[in-house]
Amino acid sequence: xxxxxxWRMSRRAVLLFVALGVAWGIPYMLIKVAVESLSPAExxxxxxxxxxxxxxxxxxxxxxxxxxxxxxxWVVMFTIVEIAVPWVTLxxxxxxxxxxxxxxxxxxxxxxxxxxxxxxxxxxxLTGSAWLGLALGVAGVAALVGLDVGSSDLGAVxxxxxxxxxxxxxxxxLARKLGAxxxxxxxxxxxTLTSLGYVPVVLIGDGxxxxxxxxxxxxxxxxxxxxxxxxxxxxxFALVGEVGPVRATTITYINPAVAxxxxxxxxxxxxTAVTVxxxxxVVAGSYLVNRRPRRDGALRExxxxxxxxxxxxxxSTATVRPDC
Numbered sequence: 001x002x003x004x005x006x007w008r009m010s011r012r013a014v015l016l017f018v019a020l021g022v023a024w025g026i027p028y029m030l031i032k033v034a035v036e037s038l039s040p041a042e043x044x045x046x047x048x049x050x051x052x053x054x055x056x057x058x059x060x061x062x063x064x065x066x067x068x069x070x071x072x073x074w075v076v077m078f079t080i081v082e083i084a085v086p087w088v089t090l091x092x093x094x095x096x097x098x099x100x101x102x103x104x105x106x107x108x109x110x111x112x113x114x115x116x117x118x119x120x121x122x123x124x125x126l127t128g129s130a131w132l133g134l135a136l137g138v139a140g141v142a143a144l145v146g147l148d149v150g151s152s153d154l155g156a157v158x159x160x161x162x163x164x165x166x167x168x169x170x171x172x173x174l175a176r177k178l179g180a181x182x183x184x185x186x187x188x189x190x191x192t193l194t195s196l197g198y199v200p201v202v203l204i205g206d207g208x209x210x211x212x213x214x215x216x217x218x219x220x221x222x223x224x225x226x227x228x229x230x231x232x233x234x235x236x237f238a239l240v241g242e243v244g245p246v247r248a249t250t251i252t253y254i255n256p257a258v259a260x261x262x263x264x265x266x267x268x269x270x271x272t273a274v275t276v277x278x279x280x281x282v283v284a285g286s287y288l289v290n291r292r293p294r295r296d297g298a299l300r301e302x303x304x305x306x307x308x309x310x311x312x313x314x315x316s317t318a319t320v321r322p323d324c
Contacts, residue, residue, distance in 0.1 A: 016239040017254075023232040025258020028099035028106075029266055030220040030228065031091055037213040040091030043221065045202050048083065049195035050225035052188060055233065059188040068185030074177040079190040082170030084197060086163040093163065096156035098269045103259025104144055104279050105160055110286040111137040112168040133288025140281025143274055187233050253283050 034043050059065050068075055094102055111134060178186055212218060256279055263269035 013242040020235040021254035025255045027228040028103040029262040032099040033220040045198040051229035052191040054230040055188040064182040064185030086166035089159040089162040093156040093160040100260040100263035107256040133285040137285025144278035
């Protein structure tokens with residue numbers, strides 16, 4: 001088989017790729033709408049509870065929960081750093097930042113992931129293009145924060161920084177400690193634990209809700225839980241099963257573009273020249289940092305794909321993380 005042939009996508013894979021790109025590109029817009037009426041903690045509770053209710057029957061039917069719970073300590077750690085903390089700080093950040101800026105800044109997760117790899121002593125030797133990518137990514141983030149975000153919003157940027165770090169550490173835990181666990185089981189347990197943990201947080205911090213929030217907020221929460229969480233993870237598992245975990249990582253570069261378009265079209269957010277330049281720099285930097293030589297990528301693809309097979313992916317969620 002020619003190397004180029006390994007990078008062709010079937011029609012089903014293309015449809016899955018586009019659907020997942022949209023599902024993971026619109027959450028920032030929906031979060032922005034939801035936090036107008038809900039506290040970040042209330043949003044996390046509503047989103048995770050509904051998503052867990054949808055995924056739990058599927059996970060149980062596929063016998064994915066018990067294997068995940070064999071490593072429950074690491075599942076709890078993953079829950080904290082990937083969902084419980086990042087999702088509440090993300091909501092807090094979007095109370096101040098636009099949804100498009102949020103989506104663009106989160107595109108820097110692969111860059112932080114590189115730093116995590118260095119700290120843990122697991123980083124590969126960087127090529128010249130990777131160093132260039134790191135420089136471009138840092139320049140893009142600096143442009144977005146320094147020129148497109150007001151000084152009064154730096155606290156929100158700091159909160160978003162917590163989300164970025166969590167999103168970078170979570171996949172490392174999946175890859176190194178939960179690699180033998182079914183992805184569906186890990187995600188379902190994590191969502192369930194988060195929802196249970198936020199019940200007392202919301203009751204103490206916000207009290208019992210006095211009524212339903214506005215219709216647009218309800219719709220946003222339902223879409224976040226169903227399309228952007230439950231359905232998105234099922235799409236992810238299907239995509240990885242179709243093309244393998246390596247090529248599936250390219251979904252990371254589609255999400256920010258969808259976030260910018262959704263924010264501009266639906267929420268009438270302003271898209272400046274700095275936004276466009278910052279977006280281009282961050283995405284190009286993330287791509288170069290993660291890019292491997294073509295032949296190496298093809299061989300890795302052929303090696304990784306059988307591990308996910310037709311059952312639950314065990315490596316997929318470590319190589320592709322949801323930027324939402």
